[in-house]
Amino acid sequence: MRISIYHLFLLFIxxxxxxxxxxxxxxxxxxxxxxxxxxxxxxxxxxxxxxxMHFKSSPEKWSISxxxxxxxxxEKMLFEMNFSEMKKTNNPERKxxxxxxxxxxxxxMEDRSKKFKADESLIGKGKYNHPLEALTEFQEQRRMVLNYxxxxxxxxxxxxxxxxxxxxxxxxxxxxxxxxxxxxxxLQIEDIKASEGFPEKE
Numbered sequence: 001m002r003i004s005i006y007h008l009f010l011l012f013i014x015x016x017x018x019x020x021x022x023x024x025x026x027x028x029x030x031x032x033x034x035x036x037x038x039x040x041x042x043x044x045x046x047x048x049x050x051x052x053m054h055f056k057s058s059p060e061k062w063s064i065s066x067x068x069x070x071x072x073x074x075e076k077m078l079f080e081m082n083f084s085e086m087k088k089t090n091n092p093e094r095k096x097x098x099x100x101x102x103x104x105x106x107x108x109m110e111d112r113s114k115k116f117k118a119d120e121s122l123i124g125k126g127k128y129n130h131p132l133e134a135l136t137e138f139q140e141q142r143r144m145v146l147n148y149x150x151x152x153x154x155x156x157x158x159x160x161x162x163x164x165x166x167x168x169x170x171x172x173x174x175x176x177x178x179x180x181x182x183x184x185x186x187l188q189i190e191d192i193k194a195s196e197g198f199p200e201k202e
Contacts, residue, residue: 023101034142034145038142041135045064046135061126063192064193065194068185069126069127069128069134074139075145091159098170105177109183
């Protein structure tokens, strides 16, 4: 399960061109994107009814409730993976091997023309009936991630390189992937709301 989700990340970056590294030299870009994606999700689901939360444009499609549950489950899993990797010894001598830019991770994550199948354990069951309960769990999970980012020096993120079948990435980029994943599924929620037959507001 963990391998399949991480490979999703690696498959995203596999097709990117090799270019000179031009990444952020502070944590603001990372923190700002977490804040932006949190606010965007809240804006999209605030005020939705239970009927709207559970609407499906077709039987095989996800509901908004399922999308949010998937975001929460996946963020928890990805953060635990990254936290575990960060316990390993830093290897700054490999920084020059990282070729992907931070912004490219976000660009490919938000490209929903590329479809991927989620692991069964990360598919939401539709447990959220109202936006408030969904946002409460989402924000609780986000607080753990943000606290960790704020308490961890930038150099620690940038100096921790992990291997993949397609090349090295640093821990900062692995954290950025979490925010990008949320952005991807917030776009999915926008699509659901724009679907034919989406219930009117009560």
